[in-house]
Amino acid sequence: MNIFKKLLSIDRTLANQPDNSHNKIFRHLSMLLATADNKLDHEILFENFIEREKLGSTYIGHGIAIPHIRSSQVNKAYGALLQLEHGMKFSSSTEENTDLFLGFIVPKIDNEQHLKILANLSEKFSNNNFRESLRSAKDSLKLYNLATK
Amino acid sequence: MRKLPERGNMLSKKITINNKLGLHVRASAKFVNTTTKYKSTIKIESENKSVNGKSIMGIMMLAAKKGTELNIHVEGPDEQDMLQDIEDLIKNNFGEKE
Structure with a gap:
């Protein structure tokens, strides 16, 4: 299953923020x-x-950051996708700007699931066409549809 | 006369991940902060996957948990130092307590 379909909902997707x-x-x-x-x-x-x-x-490269929380309050993982209108300086270790943020919360006890989510996100985000398609979205619905396609 | 680029012989070593959380984001970032200090190339193989050891996303694609064996190949002018540095990092559990 598409990792974005698993983590996101349209309510938790926000595009074109300043x-x-x-x-x-x-x-x-x-x-x-x-x-x-x-x-x-x-x-x-x-x-x-x-x-x-x-x-x-x-920050994981190519203008993408994945802030995350391990929590004992959830028993399944949830994500939120945020796209900025313009990139910002997010990590001090790179000159690259960040404009895509996939935040997620994952059950604390399930480290294996955590690693699988990281692997699935990395597979998607390492694809240049995928990244550029997300950047082309001008509204949240379009962003959600492109991420979960 | 044109000078040929300095080349290494390619070194390979199998190293097992031993920190509790495996190659999560912080450990992968530390891995890449170490490998990108060197000129040599680094390829990591694990469970039918092969990734670039200078990419955080690449390393995370391995989903390597505690106990996973990595087959590391380095090649270039500073391959020996790079391999040693990476081995130390993994053996020190990426500076994590467990």
């Missing part, structure tokens, strides 16, 4: 993810994202 700060990015991802399960609190998710990013950048 954001340009880490806080705004994490705020968006937290709000989107919190809609997935009513046990999730967006303020806590926001803090979790900030803490995780302090440990090391979640």
Whole structure:
């Protein structure tokens, strides 16, 4: 199954945002993810994202970052996709800008699932045509459809 | 006379991942931060997959968990140092506690 179909919903996909700060990015991802399960609190998710990013950048190359949280509050994985209108400097270790963010939350105990999600996301994101198709989307529905195609 | 580029002989080594979380994002990023310091090329094989050891996405595609054996091939002018550095990183569990 397509990893984006598994992780995303149209409600958790947001295109063409003018954001340009880490806080705004994490705020968006937290709000989107919190809609997935009513046990999730967006303020806590926001803090979790900030803490995780302090440990090391979640930038994975080609303008893509995958901020993520391991949580004991969920028993399945959920994701949120955010596309920026313009890229921003997200990682200090590269000159490349980041404009696509796939944030996700994964059950803490299931490390194997976590690694499989990383592998599936990497397979998709390493494809240049796929990345460019996501960048061409001008609204959230189009972005969701292209990601889950 | 044109100088030929310096070449290595290609070194290969099997190293087993031993940290609890395997090759997750932070470990993969540390891997690439190490390999990109060197000129040599690095290819990693594991369970029928073969990836570029200078790409975070490439490394994560292996979904290598604790106990996975990586077959690492390095080739280039600084291949020996690169291989040693990578071996140290993996054996130190990427600086993780477990």
